Amino acid sequence: MATEALEAIHEVARRHKMTYDEYRILKDWLISVGEDGEWPLFLDVWLEHVIEDINTSHRTGNKGTIEGPYYVPDAPEMGSHAKISMREDEKGESLRFQGQVRSTDGTPLGGAKVELWHADADGFYSQYAPGLPEWNLRGTFTADEEGRFQIDTLLPAPYQIPTDGACGKLIAAAGWHAWRPAHLHLKVGSQGHEQLTAQLYFPGDPHNEDDIASAVKPELVLDPKTVDGIDGKVVDYDFVLDPLS
Numbered sequence: 001m002a003t004e005a006l007e008a009i010h011e012v013a014r015r016h017k018m019t020y021d022e023y024r025i026l027k028d029w030l031i032s033v034g035e036d037g038e039w040p041l042f043l044d045v046w047l048e049h050v051i052e053d054i055n056t057s058h059r060t061g062n063k064g065t066i067e068g069p070y071y072v073p074d075a076p077e078m079g080s081h082a083k084i085s086m087r088e089d090e091k092g093e094s095l096r097f098q099g100q101v102r103s104t105d106g107t108p109l110g111g112a113k114v115e116l117w118h119a120d121a122d123g124f125y126s127q128y129a130p131g132l133p134e135w136n137l138r139g140t141f142t143a144d145e146e147g148r149f150q151i152d153t154l155l156p157a158p159y160q161i162p163t164d165g166a167c168g169k170l171i172a173a174a175g176w177h178a179w180r181p182a183h184l185h186l187k188v189g190s191q192g193h194e195q196l197t198a199q200l201y202f203p204g205d206p207h208n209e210d211d212i213a214s215a216v217k218p219e220l221v222l223d224p225k226t227v228d229g230i231d232g233k234v235v236d237y238d239f240v241l242d243p244l245s
């Protein structure tokens with residue numbers, strides 16, 4: 001694979017008759033990706049979606065999508081029906097996210113783990129931005145005996161990937177934009193099943209169609225509702241996991 005990857009780059013260089021000036025700009029930019037700590041961001045935005053596609057196309061349960069650069073394992077365990085950890089004055093509209101985890105044959109997966117993480121209203125992920133509580137807007141929920149969970153969190157805001165580093169320079173130079181649609185990140189796992197990594201999106205977000213990370217699929221767009229007596233929005237979404245083969 002390494003040989004072919006290098007040959008692909010050689011082929012682009014030859015086709016475009018890359019000059020020494022261009023080569024030096026490329027070299028400096030690649031060095032700056034590392035200096036800015038943006039290799040995880042670069043890879044997850046522009047390559048991970050292909051890897052995800054290759055490795056999950058056999059599944060008959062839920063579609064998933066990329067993990068992205070901001071997952072942290074072992075977030076605090078909260079139970080099956082609980083509020084995610086957030087600051088007293090956390091900004092955003094309430095969202096109750098509830099559903100059931102099942103196997104592809106319909107069996108409820110009691111005890112399944114649902115890990116949820118998302119950005120705050122300003123687009124910051126805890127542990128990747130200063131000044132946030134360690135586990136802000138991150139939690140591990142354990143489905144009840146019927147595989148059900150109910151998580152109280154906030155509607156995520158539209159999100160721009162960091163524009164102040166090397167990836168931002170590439171975006172500006174190429175004339176792209178830095179937006180991702182508002183999203184929730186999830187990992188769902190149960191014994192004897194493939195772990196699902198997913199993101200969930202919201203209808204009407206203008207960036208569902210042109211996500212910079214190419215990670216939106218129609219099956220991952222939620223349908224939040226207003227329910228009498230409940231503040232904010234409520235959304236039902238079930239997860240179907242493929243048994244390990």
Ligand code: MBD
Binds near residue numbers: 044045068161215
């Ligand atoms: C994110 O929040 C994200 O989910 C991805 C895939 C890339 C950059 C920032």
Ligand code: FE
Binds near residue numbers: 068183185
């Ligand atoms: Fe994200």
